[in-house]
Amino acid sequence: MALTGLFLSFFLIIHLIGNLQLLLPEEQAHLQYNLYSDFLSTNFLVQLIAYVLYATILLHTIDAIYLTIKAKKASGAGYVKDKRNRASKWYARQMMLLGSIVFAFLVIHFKDFWYPYKFGELPMDANGNKDLFSLVITSFQELWYVILYAVAILSLGFHLLHGFFSAFRSVGVHHPKYNQLIKSIGVVFAISLTFGYLIIPFFIYFNF
Amino acid sequence: MKIHLKVWRQKNRHTKGKMHDYTLTEVDEEMSFLEMLDMLNLQLAKKGERPVEFDHDCREGICGQCGVMINGIAHGPLKNTTTCQLHMRSFKDGDTIYVEPFQAKAFPVIRDLKVNRTSLDEIIAAGGYVSVNTGQAPEANTILVSHEEAENAFDAAACIGCGACVATCKNASAALFTGAKIAQLARLPQGKKESNKRTINMVNRMEDLDFGHCTNTEACQVECPQDISVLTIAEMNYEYNKAKLKD
Numbered sequence: 001m002a003l004t005g006l007f008l009s010f011f012l013i014i015h016l017i018g019n020l021q022l023l024l025p026e027e028q029a030h031l032q033y034n035l036y037s038d039f040l041s042t043n044f045l046v047q048l049i050a051y052v053l054y055a056t057i058l059l060h061t062i063d064a065i066y067l068t069i070k071a072k073k074a075s076g077a078g079y080v081k082d083k084r085n086r087a088s089k090w091y092a093r094q095m096m097l098l099g100s101i102v103f104a105f106l107v108i109h110f111k112d113f114w115y116p117y118k119f120g121e122l123p124m125d126a127n128g129n130k131d132l133f134s135l136v137i138t139s140f141q142e143l144w145y146v147i148l149y150a151v152a153i154l155s156l157g158f159h160l161l162h163g164f165f166s167a168f169r170s171v172g173v174h175h176p177k178y179n180q181l182i183k184s185i186g187v188v189f190a191i192s193l194t195f196g197y198l199i200i201p202f203f204i205y206f207n208f
Numbered sequence: 209m210k211i212h213l214k215v216w217r218q219k220n221r222h223t224k225g226k227m228h229d230y231t232l233t234e235v236d237e238e239m240s241f242l243e244m245l246d247m248l249n250l251q252l253a254k255k256g257e258r259p260v261e262f263d264h265d266c267r268e269g270i271c272g273q274c275g276v277m278i279n280g281i282a283h284g285p286l287k288n289t290t291t292c293q294l295h296m297r298s299f300k301d302g303d304t305i306y307v308e309p310f311q312a313k314a315f316p317v318i319r320d321l322k323v324n325r326t327s328l329d330e331i332i333a334a335g336g337y338v339s340v341n342t343g344q345a346p347e348a349n350t351i352l353v354s355h356e357e358a359e360n361a362f363d364a365a366a367c368i369g370c371g372a373c374v375a376t377c378k379n380a381s382a383a384l385f386t387g388a389k390i391a392q393l394a395r396l397p398q399g400k401k402e403s404n405k406r407t408i409n410m411v412n413r414m415e416d417l418d419f420g421h422c423t424n425t426e427a428c429q430v431e432c433p434q435d436i437s438v439l440t441i442a443e444m445n446y447e448y449n450k451a452k453l454k455d
């Protein structure tokens with residue numbers, strides 16, 4: 001769980017940096033983004049890592065389902081009066097729900113961008129690369145689509161707010177000082193990623 | 209003061225239980241929570257009814273026998289306090305108090321508020337023995353233990369095995385208990401010899417029993433009467449991963 005979660009978190013950083021190119025001046029963004037996408041889908045090493053990534057998402061999800069079932073089985077019938085929530089954060093208790101929202105989003109995300117890019121027919125840009133840029137821009141013209149993204153990214157943000165430090169605990173970091181540090185880094189990490197990913201759909205919606 | 213009680217009554221683990229209402233009129237605020245239950249039982253006994261069964265032993269917060277859910281919180285509203293150390297001054301005249309047994313698949317109800325926590329003992333038993341010198345009293349300085357090491361070990365050893373961590377955890381995980389038991393030895397030079405085997409056996413036993421898996425919600429430490437640190441769980445993970453790598 002921890003290793004897959006951390007690998008996914010690491011991927012999120014790279015993925016964000018790549019996509020922030022969408023915020024460049026339109027002329028430059030258009031060609032550069034398509035060139036970048038072409039590089040990702042043709043480079044052998046990137047392809048290899050992509051397969052590891054797909055496997056990681058599946059492993060993480062299977063592990064999540066296993067842990068959730070195990071927890072359900074281990075809990076008793078439940079209390080008549082239950083105030084246990086006072087002792088923990090809501091997003092720490094709802095990791096499965098938040099993760100499921102992220103997963104549902106991933107399906108849509110793959111269907112809308114990954115699949116058409118890899119297997120569909122896309123027009124070419126001036127440099128002869130597949131024009132993913134225009135597809136992304138048109139997709140985010142719809143307000144409901146922007147809202148869908150916002151919900152998914154916020155869910156991911158809360159998932160990371162708990163998941164980041166939790167992963168280090170699972171690996172075994174137990175020094176009080178480093179734990180405080182990791183908790184703080186986790187908060188900064190979750191907030192930066194959330195904002196970074198949120199800017200893109202809103203920027204496109206309001207600028208194109 | 210007047211107290212309305214809703215108490216879980218269950219004949220044995222095979223029958224279904226339900227809440228019963230009782231009202232006590234002359235509760236003194238200096239009474240401990242268990243003394244208040246004693247008062248209820250005296251009244252039930254006088255009426256010829258079966259008293260409410262609950263576990264207790266020391267009544268001074270050190271044995272870990274007395275845990276129950278009080279108003280939906282393990283050991284009641286005060287933080288880091290056992291049920292026996294909770295007093296009626298924490299409640300108001302006319303309050304309704306829900307009293308239920310700790311719930312987890314690994315803690316089957318024996319009767320009423322009494323649950324079977326043998327599974328916690330099984331985790332300890334899986335740890336096996338610790339090699340020590342026996343015979344003549346050893347020279348006191350053969351094994352050096354610094355003050356800090358001793359204090360750290362004792363912080364973990366303070367766990368009284370009450371099971372509140374399991375009852376509070378949404379996953380019904382025994383990670384805080386097991387973490388405390390592993391950390392108390394890992395922080396001392398004694399018992400290093402069996403350290404890897406002990407950690408693996410205890411963690412595996414915990415996984416095999418009916419407990420859930422820890423997802424670090426940290427609820428356990430908040431309700432733990434001994435304020436055992438959640439970092440003992442991370443320490444257990446560290447010891448376990450280390451042992452597995454060497455295995």
Ligand code: HEM
Binds near residue numbers: 002005061065166170
């Ligand atoms: C990009 C996507 C995702 C990232 C970056 C991510 C990250 C993480 C991290 C870092 C952890 C902590 C691991 C640990 O404590 O050992 C975690 C835990 C968890 N994740 Fe994810 N996750 C993602 C997607 C998902 C999905 C799709 C699901 C479910 C369908 C999911 C469900 C869970 C659950 C149930 C936990 C356990 C709670 C815990 O251990 O704290 N996650 N995730």
Ligand code: SF4
Binds near residue numbers: 371
């Ligand atoms: S860790 Fe705390 S709550 Fe859990 S059994 Fe030990 S004393 Fe009780």
Ligand code: FES
Binds near residue numbers: 292
């Ligand atoms: S009766 Fe011993 S701790 Fe409460």
